[in-house]
Amino acid sequence: MILERFMEEHLPGIERELDQCLPTEAAYPERLHASMRYSTLGGGKRLRGLLAVASTEMVSKGRSDLTPAAYRLAAAVEMLHAYSLIHDDLPCMDDDDFRRGKLSNHKVFGEALAVLAGDALLTESFALLAQLEELGVPAKQVTKIVREMARAGGSLGLIGGQVVDLESEGRVISAEMLEYIHTHKTGALFRAVLRCGAMIGGADVKELHAVTRYAECFGLCFQITDDILDVVGDEAKLGKKIGSDAEQQKITYVSLYGLDRARQLAANTMEEAKAAVVEFRPASDILCQLAEFVVQRDH
Amino acid sequence: MILERFMEEHLPGIERELDQCLPTEAAYPERLHASMRYSTLGGGKRLRGLLAVASTEMVSKGRSDLTPAAYRLAAAVEMLHAYSLIHDDLPCMDDDDFRRGKLSNHKVFGEALAVLAGDALLTESFALLAQLEELGVPAKQVTKIVREMARAGGSLGLIGGQVVDLESEGRVISAEMLEYIHTHKTGALFRAVLRCGAMIGGADVKELHAVTRYAECFGLCFQITDDILDVVGDEAKLGKKIGSDAEQQKITYVSLYGLDRARQLAANTMEEAKAAVVEFRPASDILCQLAEFVVQRDH
Numbered sequence: 001m002i003l004e005r006f007m008e009e010h011l012p013g014i015e016r017e018l019d020q021c022l023p024t025e026a027a028y029p030e031r032l033h034a035s036m037r038y039s040t041l042g043g044g045k046r047l048r049g050l051l052a053v054a055s056t057e058m059v060s061k062g063r064s065d066l067t068p069a070a071y072r073l074a075a076a077v078e079m080l081h082a083y084s085l086i087h088d089d090l091p092c093m094d095d096d097d098f099r100r101g102k103l104s105n106h107k108v109f110g111e112a113l114a115v116l117a118g119d120a121l122l123t124e125s126f127a128l129l130a131q132l133e134e135l136g137v138p139a140k141q142v143t144k145i146v147r148e149m150a151r152a153g154g155s156l157g158l159i160g161g162q163v164v165d166l167e168s169e170g171r172v173i174s175a176e177m178l179e180y181i182h183t184h185k186t187g188a189l190f191r192a193v194l195r196c197g198a199m200i201g202g203a204d205v206k207e208l209h210a211v212t213r214y215a216e217c218f219g220l221c222f223q224i225t226d227d228i229l230d231v232v233g234d235e236a237k238l239g240k241k242i243g244s245d246a247e248q249q250k251i252t253y254v255s256l257y258g259l260d261r262a263r264q265l266a267a268n269t270m271e272e273a274k275a276a277v278v279e280f281r282p283a284s285d286i287l288c289q290l291a292e293f294v295v296q297r298d299h
Numbered sequence: 300m301i302l303e304r305f306m307e308e309h310l311p312g313i314e315r316e317l318d319q320c321l322p323t324e325a326a327y328p329e330r331l332h333a334s335m336r337y338s339t340l341g342g343g344k345r346l347r348g349l350l351a352v353a354s355t356e357m358v359s360k361g362r363s364d365l366t367p368a369a370y371r372l373a374a375a376v377e378m379l380h381a382y383s384l385i386h387d388d389l390p391c392m393d394d395d396d397f398r399r400g401k402l403s404n405h406k407v408f409g410e411a412l413a414v415l416a417g418d419a420l421l422t423e424s425f426a427l428l429a430q431l432e433e434l435g436v437p438a439k440q441v442t443k444i445v446r447e448m449a450r451a452g453g454s455l456g457l458i459g460g461q462v463v464d465l466e467s468e469g470r471v472i473s474a475e476m477l478e479y480i481h482t483h484k485t486g487a488l489f490r491a492v493l494r495c496g497a498m499i500g501g502a503d504v505k506e507l508h509a510v511t512r513y514a515e516c517f518g519l520c521f522q523i524t525d526d527i528l529d530v531v532g533d534e535a536k537l538g539k540k541i542g543s544d545a546e547q548q549k550i551t552y553v554s555l556y557g558l559d560r561a562r563q564l565a566a567n568t569m570e571e572a573k574a575a576v577v578e579f580r581p582a583s584d585i586l587c588q589l590a591e592f593v594v595q596r597d598h
């Protein structure tokens with residue numbers, strides 16, 4: 001089980017990088033920094049961080065001198081992800097009291113600090129990306145990476161997806177709109193972090209194209225599986241109530257295609273993801289197993 | 300009046316750059332883009348944008364080939380400033396219904412979209428900074444600029460200042476805390492944009508040091524004047540009610556030192572700002588007149 005070894009090797013590194021890149025709670029203003037750390041540390045699968053490292057390693061054929069840069073990218077994307085979750089949970093958005101089995105940020109720190117902690121995590125993620133140069137990534141690549149992450153996180157990416165998701169609540173939406181929401185709200189960041197990891201690894205145009213294809217399939221099978229878990233998942237493992245999509249009358253891959261076809265679709269996109277990176281074999285083993293992991297996960 | 304000519308020359312350029320860098324309202328999701336444009340276009344003195352251009356021009360001795368890059372920096376800093384105002388006005392923050400004489404963003408678009416439009420403007424500002432490379436700024440300088448702006452906008456800069464400002468509301472605070480709030484909430488961004496403009500202009504270490512000194516004095520005299528205007532200003536010209544600081548029992552430079560000494564302090568820091576860039580004369584004329592403008596303004 002080489003994915004297990006990969007996780008054992010890199011999860012502590014990503015966690016340590018995040019811890020060191022976040023301002024300490026002793027730094028003024030302390031409550032702001034406590035709020036930033038609360039929602040970033042001690043939870044989450046670090047899927048985006050792991051994808052950063054796996055992509056860099058696959059393209060560079062495991063060059064260990066690039067690991068510090070891959071960890072920095074991992075920390076940046078996890079901070080950006082954490083900001084988006086804090087803002088998504090706000091009363092004016094999805095109004096969620098819990099996240100990853102613990103109270104959401106605004107329930108602990110209040111709304112004002114939750115907004116500002118999210119803002120600060122987003123801002124800090126760009127500071128981290130700009131520092132990649134100090135870790136050996138050529139400046140020209142760094143500016144490309146900043147641009148790629150900003151595009152993915154912006155109004156034509158992640159934020160656009162969240163807006164359409166909010167607007168569609170309680171309304172019947174088309175399959176096209178469902179796809180828009182997912183490719184933007186979750187897909188864009190997966191795509192960007194995989195591409196940026198590949199850039200750190202020194203990908204040429206053809207390699208970057210293959211990683212992009214993998215990323216798009218990966219994002220899709222991640223989302224289909226999310227929808228399936230909301231129907232058949234284990235609440236204790238998920239750390240949230242199941243059935244909330246049906247309750248809110250959300251259109252999902254399950255409501256649209258039924259459970260069996262959704263499962264088949266997830267399996268198919270997983271195979272497509274693996275096929276996209278076949279030319280990298282055996283360096284592509286980790287990304288292939290990550291795609292399997294995402295489809296087979298129970299939380 | 301050379302400042303007037305400078306403004307006539309560059310304000311339309313900055314405005315056009317902002318308009319072109321913002322996604323159009325026709326781009327999906329339209330309401331998000333309408334919300335971003337509402338709070339960024341058609342209002343504001345563009346002080347930060349003008350400082351970007353003035354700083355670039357002073358250091359580069361007016362090299363016109365750098366103007367597109369200076370405009371891009373100006374657009375980025377104005378978007379970042381607009382985001383901070385949208386979030387500051389939210390009900391969970393300062394709860395302001397008006398901004399620049401028109402309804403604040405959340406009063407028009409709702410809270411969810413106001414939060415997300417702010418997030419998107421912040422994100423877009425980093426995309427714009429990363430694009431500076433295409434406008435002739437060396438990639439190594441671009442990564443420095445991204446880092447500088449992210450630091451200024453982050454938890455140890457602008458956001459830190461806002462947190463402490465919120466926490467201090469209705470409480471008696473010390474002169475040190477007042478200074479912390481101002482140097483962070485407004486000062487950090489003035490400092491960053493002036494320094495980044497100078498970097499675009501090709502500043503050496505000594506020149507950057509002089510610009511930094513100017514920026515710190517400029518930020519201070521801007522803030523002291525703001526406090527004075529809240530006591531003696533004209534509501535129609537300011538576009539907001541005066542006396543709100545006293546009403547909220549805020550500590551200000553006026554409440555701390557009295558009106559006369561506050562005025563003297565503003566005049567002194569203006570002179571210090573001008574002295575800091577004396578070696579650039581006559582190229583420093585615009586920055587000197589901008590410092591005078593800030594102290595003499597009536598809104």
